[in-house]
C-alpha cells in the first residue's frame with residue numbers, strides 16, 4: 001500500500017523539483033542538526049523553489065510535503081486546507097482541542113464562537129491594560145539606559161505575558177515584577193521540550209520519547225500549567241454562575257474567559273482551559289518577538305525612527321499617556337514599520353497543513369493529492385524577489401503605502417496566515433504592537449546594529465538575541 005501511495009504522490013508531483021535524499025529517510029536529514037543549520041537548509045529549499053514557480057517537494061520518510069512560496073498557491077492552500085499537519089500533534093497533550101490544534105469539525109464550531117469574542121469592540125476595551133503594562137515596561141527598561149547593548153526580548157516578553165494573561169483570564173500575573181514563578185518555569189520547560197521534539201526526529205515516536213528523562217519533566221510541567229489554568233477557570237465559573245441571573249451590567253472589563261461562558265456552545269471547564277491556554281501560548285511570544293524585531297529595525301534605520309517619533313508627537317505632543325482607540329488608527333507610519341518588520345522577520349516562518357482532499361494549485365499547475373502535507377513558507381515568500389522586487393531584502397516601510405500595495409497579491413503577505421484559519425488574534429495583536437511600540441519610542445531613542453544570523457525554534461529568533469541600546473528622549 002505504501003509503495004502504491006508513494007508512486008501516486010510521485011506521479012502527481014512529477015513536475016516539481018526536489019532535493020537529493022536518502023532511501024527511506026528522504027530529505028529528513030535537512031531537519032536534523034542545530035536550529036541555525038535547519039534554517040539555512042530551509043533557505044536552500046526556498047532558493048530551489050524560487051527557480052521553479054515557488055514550489056518544491058520534500059520527502060520526510062514516507063510522507064510527501066509540498067512547500068510553497070508563491071502567493072497563488074499559498075492562497076489556495078490556506079483557503080482550502082484547514083486541517084493542521086500531523087506535526088502539531090506534539091502540542092495535543094498541552095493544548096488539547098484548543099483552537100490552535102483543534103481537529104477540523106470541532107474547530108469549525110468553536111472558531112465561530114471565538115470570532116464573536118475577538119471582535120474589535122471587545123479588544124479595544126483592553127487598551128487600558130496595555131497602557132498600564134507599558135508604563136511598567138518603561139520603568140523596567142529605564143534601568144538599561146546608557147548601559148550599552150542588552151537583549152530587549154525578555155523585558156518585552158514579561159510585558160506581553162502580563163497583558164495576555166490579564167486580558168485572556170482576567171487575572172493579574174505581575175510577571176514584570178515577579179518573573180520567576182513555578183508556573184512560568186513549567187511553561188518554559190514544556191516549550192523547550194516541544195521544540196526539541198519538533199526538530200529531533202528520534203524524540204518524535206512516543207515510545208522512544210517515553211524512555212527519556214524529558215518525558216517525566218514534560219508530563220509534570222504540563223500538569224502544573226493545567227492546574228494553574230484549571231483553578232482560574234473554576235473561579236470564573238463560580239463568578240459566572242453567581243451573577244448570571246442578575247443581569248450584570250457592571251462596566252468592569254470582561255476578559256476573554258469571562259466572555260466564553262453562556263455562549264451558543266456551553267464549553268466544559270476542560271475546553272475553556274484548552275482555549276485559554278492556546279490563546280496565552282499563541283498570543284505572547286509572537287507579539288513580543290515582533291516588538292523586539294521592530295525595535296531593532298528602528299535602531300538600525302534612524303530615518304524611519306525619526307518619522308515614527310514625528311507621527312507620535314502629532315498624536316501625543318509630549319505626553320506619555322496610554323494610546324486610546326482614537327490614537328491607534330492615526331499611527332499609520334508606525335503600522336507600515338510594523339508590517340515591514342513582520343515581512344522581513346516573520347516570527348511564524350512556516351505553516352504546515354494536512355491535505356485532506358485533492359487540491360489544484362494554479363501557480364505550479366499540479367494537483368496536491370489528499371494524504372500529503374503542505375508547508376507554506378511565509379518567511380521565504382516575504383523575501384521573494386518575484387513578489388517584492390529586486391530590493392526584497394531592504395527595509396522599506398513605504399512598501400505598505402496603499403498606492404504601493406494595490407497591485408500586490410492578497411496572499412503575498414501572511415504574517416498572521418490567511419484564509420478561514422488565520423490568526424484569530426490578529427487585531428488584538430496589532431493593538432498590542434502599536435500601543436507598546438508607541439509608548440517605548442516616545443520614551444527612548446533606540447540604537448542597534450545588525451540583527452545577524454537567525455534560527456528557528458518553533459518561532460524565529462536571532463542567534464545573538466535582540467540587542468539594542470537606549471537613551472532617554474527627554475535628556
Ligand code: HEM
Pocket residue numbers: 099100101111278279280282283284286287290347348350351352414415416417421422423424425426428429
Ligand atoms: C504578532 C503577533 C501574532 C502573530 C505573528 C500571529 C501569527 C499567527 C499565525 C501565523 C497563525 C496560524 C498558525 C498556523 O496555522 O500554523 C496564528 C494562529 C492563531 N493565533 Fe496568532 N499571531 C499573533 C498574535 C496572536 C494573539 C495576540 C492571539 C490571541 C490573543 C493569537 C491567537 C491565535 C490563535 C488562537 C490561533 C489559532 C487559530 C485557529 O486555528 O483558528 N495570536 N497566529
